[in-house]
Amino acid sequence: MSCLTGHGLANQSSRYPIRCAPCTPEKLSQCPAVAPGCAEVLREPGCGCCLACALSSGELCGIYTAPCGSGLRCTPRAGDPRPLHSLTRGQAVCTEIPEPEPTSQPQIQDLEMDNTAIISDPGSSLYLSGHNKPYDPRAAADAQESMKAKLIAIRKKLVEQGPCHIELQRALEKIARSQQKLGDKLTRFYLPNCDKHGLYKPKQCESSLDGQRGRCWCVNSWNGKKLLGSADVATDTECP
Structure with missing residues (x-):
């Protein structure tokens, strides 16, 4: 399941939790023993059930290898022309997780929070009387226009999703x-x-x-439909 983050699911998973199949005694009995002297033992990535010796910084890794150690993640080398191939073949590298870069573009989640704030805004006409404030038609009109503009921005952002x-x-x-x-x-x-x-x-x-x-x-990049006449491909095969 670690590869699913490529879909942008890091934020979505908290809203729609996806549970792995249970680790039954039968599955656990088939797990290989961890080598003695291992510095860090972690569970296999994704929905794996077995424990594995974590890989160190600079070691080769992939979707089906042991996990990278704490503070590391498995990434293709910079400039790798076939990053997916490297990940599926265990030719990526365990690297330190960089600090997140600030973004100036509003995210959809931010807009959704904005929308919530708009609806509960004590300055809107819906709440003026409830806060014992004198009714001001101009203030109410301004609040409604502000709400309308922000809702339009939300709709535009959703349309731009693709x-x-x-x-x-x-x-x-x-x-x-x-x-x-x-x-x-x-x-x-x-x-x-x-x-x-x-x-x-x-x-x-x-x-x-x-x-x-x-x-x-x-698939076709525009509509996601499977290419006509094409067969299934291997996980390490690139599509045209």
Whole structure:
């Protein structure tokens, strides 16, 4: 499941928790022993059940290798022309997690919080009488115009998300509902893989909660539809 953050799910997961399949005694009995003298022991990344010796800074890593140690993450080398290939083949590198950079662009979550603040704004006409303030038509009109402008900005931001982001939001809601009904029986599902513009990345893959690799296929970047006549591709194969 660690690779799912590439969909931008870090913020979404708190709203739509996706639970891994349980680690049964049968699965745990098949786990290899951790080498003695290991400096740090961590659970396998994603939905793995076994413990593994954490990798140190500079060591090679990937989606199916042992996890990087605390304060590290597995990333392709700078300028790597095939980053996905490196991650699936264990040719990425454990590197220190950089400090987050401040962003000047408002995020959708910020706008949603803005919207909440607007509705509960004590300066709006809805709350003037409740706070024993004299009714001022001009102040009420200004508050309504301010609310209208901010709501328009929210709608514009949602439209700018792009088709992939919209489908991703729907998929998260659907998975959350399905998991409530199916529980541990839900082991495979599809989450759209989006680029920063809200379009579909050429390669899409199933996600798995049982530690198994899901199937992958190539799609049209505009609508996410599977390319006509194309077959499923391996996890380490690039799409045109």
